[in-house]
Amino acid sequence: MIYVNQAGYSKEGTKRATIAGTESFILHAQDGREVLKGECKLQFDENSGENAAVVDFSEIKEEGKYYFTDGNGEKSAEFVIAEDHYDKAFKDVMKMFYFQRCGMELEEKYAGKFARKACHCKGGYMLENKSIRRKMLGGWHDAGDYGRYVTAAAVALAHIFYGYEMFPYAFDKDLNIPESGGIYPDILAECKYELDWILDMQDEDGGVHHKCTSAGFCGFIMPEDDDLDMVITPVSSLATADFAAIMAQASRIYGAFDAEYGKTLADAARKAWEWLIKNPSFVFENPKEVTTGTYEDLCDADERFWAATEMYRLDRSEEAKKVIMCTMELRIPLFSLGWADVGGFGTLAVINGGEDLFGTDLYNRMKLKWMDEADRLKAVAENNAFGITLRTIEFTWGSNMVVLTNSMILAVAHFLTGDESYLKAAEYQLDYIFGRNAMDLSYVTGIGERAFKHPHLRPTEADGIDEAIPGFVSGGPNFRPCDEAANLDNMSDKPAMRRYADDMRSYSTNEITIYWNSPLVFMLGYIESLK
Ligand code: 9MR
Ligand code: 9MR
Ligand code: ZN
Numbered sequence: 001m002i003y004v005n006q007a008g009y010s011k012e013g014t015k016r017a018t019i020a021g022t023e024s025f026i027l028h029a030q031d032g033r034e035v036l037k038g039e040c041k042l043q044f045d046e047n048s049g050e051n052a053a054v055v056d057f058s059e060i061k062e063e064g065k066y067y068f069t070d071g072n073g074e075k076s077a078e079f080v081i082a083e084d085h086y087d088k089a090f091k092d093v094m095k096m097f098y099f100q101r102c103g104m105e106l107e108e109k110y111a112g113k114f115a116r117k118a119c120h121c122k123g124g125y126m127l128e129n130k131s132i133r134r135k136m137l138g139g140w141h142d143a144g145d146y147g148r149y150v151t152a153a154a155v156a157l158a159h160i161f162y163g164y165e166m167f168p169y170a171f172d173k174d175l176n177i178p179e180s181g182g183i184y185p186d187i188l189a190e191c192k193y194e195l196d197w198i199l200d201m202q203d204e205d206g207g208v209h210h211k212c213t214s215a216g217f218c219g220f221i222m223p224e225d226d227d228l229d230m231v232i233t234p235v236s237s238l239a240t241a242d243f244a245a246i247m248a249q250a251s252r253i254y255g256a257f258d259a260e261y262g263k264t265l266a267d268a269a270r271k272a273w274e275w276l277i278k279n280p281s282f283v284f285e286n287p288k289e290v291t292t293g294t295y296e297d298l299c300d301a302d303e304r305f306w307a308a309t310e311m312y313r314l315d316r317s318e319e320a321k322k323v324i325m326c327t328m329e330l331r332i333p334l335f336s337l338g339w340a341d342v343g344g345f346g347t348l349a350v351i352n353g354g355e356d357l358f359g360t361d362l363y364n365r366m367k368l369k370w371m372d373e374a375d376r377l378k379a380v381a382e383n384n385a386f387g388i389t390l391r392t393i394e395f396t397w398g399s400n401m402v403v404l405t406n407s408m409i410l411a412v413a414h415f416l417t418g419d420e421s422y423l424k425a426a427e428y429q430l431d432y433i434f435g436r437n438a439m440d441l442s443y444v445t446g447i448g449e450r451a452f453k454h455p456h457l458r459p460t461e462a463d464g465i466d467e468a469i470p471g472f473v474s475g476g477p478n479f480r481p482c483d484e485a486a487n488l489d490n491m492s493d494k495p496a497m498r499r500y501a502d503d504m505r506s507y508s509t510n511e512i513t514i515y516w517n518s519p520l521v522f523m524l525g526y527i528e529s530l531k
Helices: 087-099 108-114 150-166 186-200 237-255 259-278 301-315 318-329 343-353 360-382 399-417 420-433 458-462 484-488 514-529
Strands: 016-020 024-029 034-039 043-045 050-056 064-070 079-081 124-126 129-134 211-214 230-232
Touching: 016 064, 087 108, 087 186, 087 514, 150 186, 150 237, 150 343, 150 399, 150 514, 186 237, 186 259, 237 259, 237 301, 237 343, 259 301, 301 318, 301 343, 318 343, 318 360, 343 360, 343 399, 360 399, 360 420, 399 420, 399 514, 420 514
Parallel strands: 124 230
Antiparallel strands: 016 050, 024 034, 024 064, 043 050, 064 079, 124 129, 211 230
16 A cells, blocks of 8 residues: 555655555546556564655656556555645634634535534523523534533644744635634634633633533534523633633734724733633533533643633733743643643744843743654654654544644644754644555545545534535544444454544544644645645
8 A cells, every 4th residue: 555645745845654464656637657666675663563664756747637546556555746835624623613603604605515504592590690691692612512612722822823823825715604804804804703702701801711501412413403491600720721721812813904803802802811810720521411521620720721821922911021031941742732732832832932021041941842842743754654753652532733733733843943954844744644654544534535525523413415525624533442433343453554434423532622633724724835
């Protein structure tokens, strides 16, 4: 087998595929003509359980369509060499958020055949006092379920906003959404839909509720048919800290287009920050009557750290500086970019905020830690046939997010140093996502000849349309799969990279979420910015 990036390769860049099980390959142009031939020495690869090797075909630069055949005559997926190879993927992964919108109709002119009615318009009740109801309109459905969770939402926005701060022009794309042509670039208008819902999750005293979901998951029905009541769960310090961070950052980004909205966001951030100073840790566990996703996290030090970095950018407060300096003494990872560990966003805030603002000493310390991690990831990627940064035990639930946030770490290392070796390693992670993996699958719906087709996504099952909505990233292989489809598949007997099923029922390997798409938005934006 030969596994390729099914979204294609750029003309001048490094081009790599992975060969497994056989030693020789032929690269063909679309008309069958042989353009390159070679032999490889295979080595055992633990993640995939295959004997495999890297095929480097960077020397081929002519635009066009290609495919490989291997020593057994087996054909790889087709792919292109072209300058615009990621254009469609970039737009689709950004448009995904529109399809996740809650509380409004998706009209045909924007959603095409995936048009649907408005959902979840009845609001919800406060868990602590059931007689109090709130509107809670808007925002994005988190995932394959229809819940809305603040910490997950903030992290999805953060992947996009830090990218937007670094390379704003790359995002200048028409997404064909209702706000297109308005005062904001489309991607910011889309993110505003989420921000406005998060704003509603804040109480008068500044605290922010953790989530708003039905008490249990609804069936596989369209969102407009889900009439379960919504529960607004209590305030958590995790949600409040993430809220402070994202609102402070957004106040600057949006304030550049609309000063008044910028002020609304900044004031909301300040209220959340004051709440955090006054209140100790209120971490989150599901109340007993609620069984939807928890996003549980027992430590809020990293969330407070992230909030402090953004509050310092906003108001230069000494209090925030103190929190930053204290956190530096704790052993928490300062490059993690997931929903549970958010320390990496704090580092990005320092990097984007700059040396002058944060001081040379702090800036350099953060940068050094970041570069150490980038070096570690690069070494892992360079030492396996798939170019991947994960080791076997790192294929956690949503492993594709880890692949993508690792690629962000590498991309930022390239951004800071200009050293091409980081960019290459970052691009190998995208190769993996788009098909250079042992499943021979592109993990983005609609992109690539062999893209996954059956996400654990309620509308895809319920809308009566065969095709999945394009632009959705799958969670990917899970070392500890735990669902019916995984059991039927005897998945736990397989190597880590194959613990995946393109099966709608497999929520532990094949769900989609907003924060699995968002790091890919960052990455494709970064690649676009280098053009
Ligand atoms: O659809 C749910 C998905 O969004 C969650 O990630 C997952 C794990 O909490 O649960 C899914 O819901 C399943 C539930 O947990 C068990 N019964 C079947 C549900 C649908 O597959
Ligand atoms: O992405 C989350 C993953 O890291 C956890 O291991 C998993 C189980 O707790 O939950 C995932 O988040 C799910 C959330 O709880 C509910 N909506 C769907 C999310 C993706 O599966
Ligand atoms: Zn909804």
